Amino acid sequence: xxxxxxxxxxxxxxxxxxxxxxxxxxxxxxxxxxxxxxxxxxxxxxxxxxxxxxxxxxxxxxxxxxxxxxxxxxxxxxxxxxxxxxxxxxxxxxxxxxxxxxxxxxxxxxxxxxxxxxxxxxxxxxxxxxxxxxxxxxxxxxxxxxxxxxxxxxxxxxxxxxxxxxxxxxxxxxxxxxxxxxxxxxxxxxxxxxxxxxxxxxxxxxxxxxxxxxxxxxxxxxxxxxxxxxxxxxxxxxxxxxxxxxxxxxxxxxxxxxxxxxxxx
Numbered sequence: 281x282x283x284x285x286x287x288x289x290x291x292x293x294x295x296x297x298x299x300x301x302x303x304x305x306x307x308x309x310x311x312x313x314x315x316x317x318x319x320x321x322x323x324x325x326x327x328x329x330x331x332x333x334x335x336x337x338x339x340x341x342x343x344x345x346x347x348x349x350x351x352x353x354x355x356x357x358x359x360x361x362x363x364x365x366x367x368x369x370x371x372x373x374x375x376x377x378x379x380x381x382x383x384x385x386x387x388x389x390x391x392x393x394x395x396x397x398x399x400x401x402x403x404x405x406x407x408x409x410x411x412x413x414x415x416x417x418x419x420x421x422x423x424x425x426x427x428x429x430x431x432x433x434x435x436x437x438x439x440x441x442x443x444x445x446x447x448x449x450x451x452x453x454x455x456x457x458x459x460x461x462x463x464x465x466x467x468x469x470x471x472x473x474x475x476x477x478x479x480x481x482x483x484x485x486x487x488x489x490x491x492x493x494x495x496x497x498x499x500x501x502x503x504x505x506x507x508x509x510x511x512x513x514x515x516x517x518x519x520x521x522x523x524x525x526x527x528x529x530x531x532x533x534x535x536x537x538x539x540x541x542x543x544x545x
Contacts, residue, residue, distance in 0.1 A: 306375045307512040314353045318344045319374040321362040326537045327380045327398075327502075330359065339537035340378045343397060346529065350520045366391055369507050376517065377505040392514045396501030397521055397530060399545045402435045403480050404493035405462055405473045417494045420447050427451040429461035429470035435498055436461070436474025459483060465490060478538070485539035492541055 310316045320340060322328040328338040336357055348355035358374055365381060368374040370390045380400070383393035404419070420443040430437040432454040444450035455461040458475035462483045465473045473480075477496060484490055506513050524530035534542040 304510050304512040306369075306372065306507060306510040307516070310351070310353055310375060310513065315356055316348050316351065316353050316376065317356045317358060317374045319358050319360055319365050319368040319377045320344075320379040321365060322357075322359040323362075324380055328378075339398070339533060340380070342533055342536070343530070344378050346524065346533070347517060347520050350523070351516055366505060369505060369510075372507065375506065375510070375513065380502050381505055382500055383503050383505070388508070390508050391505045392508055392510065394504040394506075394514065394518050395521055396503050396545070398502040398534065398542075399496055399499050400477045400502060401496040401500035402439060402474055402498040403477045403496050405465055405475065405480050405484070405490050406471065406493045407465060407468075408489050408491045410471070419443065419497050422493070423447065423450045423472075425449050426471040427453050427469070429453045429455055429464035429473040431455060431458040431461050431475060434458065434476065436476075439497060440474055462487075462490065477542075481538040481542045484541045 320328045320336070322330050322336050322338070322341075324338075326338050328336060328340045331337055336359065341357070344357070345355045358368065360368060362379065365377045365379055366384065366387065369377055380398075384391070385393075404422075419439075423440070423443045424447050428436075428440045428443075428450060430440050430452060436458075437452070437454060440450065440452045444452060453461075453464060453470050455464060458473075458479040461470070461473040461475050462480065464470040466487060466489065472493060474497065477500075480492070484492075504517055506517070521530065524533075531543040534545070
């Protein structure tokens with residue numbers, strides 16, 4: 281009897297919680313209209329951009345359309361300024377943000393964020409014939425006795441100088457651009473380059489004699505964002521991203537837009 285009474289209390293509490301929980305109006309609207317509206321700032325190729333005919337294209341446009349297809353709906357986009365993206369979903373004007381968006385965890389009371397579908401940030405690039413790719417690296421120790429080419433003032437420059445102070449015996453070779461830093465590795469003026477991942481992926485497509493030394497040195501994950509009350513929508517998108525990662529289709533999209541080095545992240 282006591283167990284039955286307890287189960288009854290739990291059941292009533294669950295019903296009361298469910299009835300009082302915020303409704304996912306975005307998910308309901310998507311299912312009703314058969315359309316999911318993504319907010320994006322289409323000024324950042326190859327993630328999202330506008331062609332000469334006014335059509336959106338890019339990695340995130342392809343990804344959004346595939347997410348929509350797997351949800352059984354159609355994708356539409358609103359091209360807006362980056363600093364208004366989150367407000368667009370919080371206000372309910374759009375359903376989700378997909379725009380090289382780094383989660384703003386301090387705003388979790390307003391928005392929810394998915395798993396990362398792309399990891400940008402700073403990477404280390406070496407010659408293919410050198411150390412070989414590693415998965416578990418103490419980067420500061422790895423840098424010892426190396427000359428590191430960097431884009432002056434960028435994140436890799438900051439990291440390299442930190443390592444030089446931390447372990448010593450690190451030579452920092454500043455260059456005007458990330459491409460010049462990568463070229464220094466090609467010409468053997470540097471042992472490695474610390475540059476942004478997107479530039480590195482683009483460069484590696486043309487120079488197979490270079491490779492990533494390992495995972496991002498300073499990762500910057502990109503995720504979709506939805507309104508804080510859109511938990512059903514979040515779950516649906518999360519399941520879709522997980523399935524796409526598992527079946528290799530997300531990796532194929534990354535390869536299409538960034539090259540083979542970006543397949544696994």
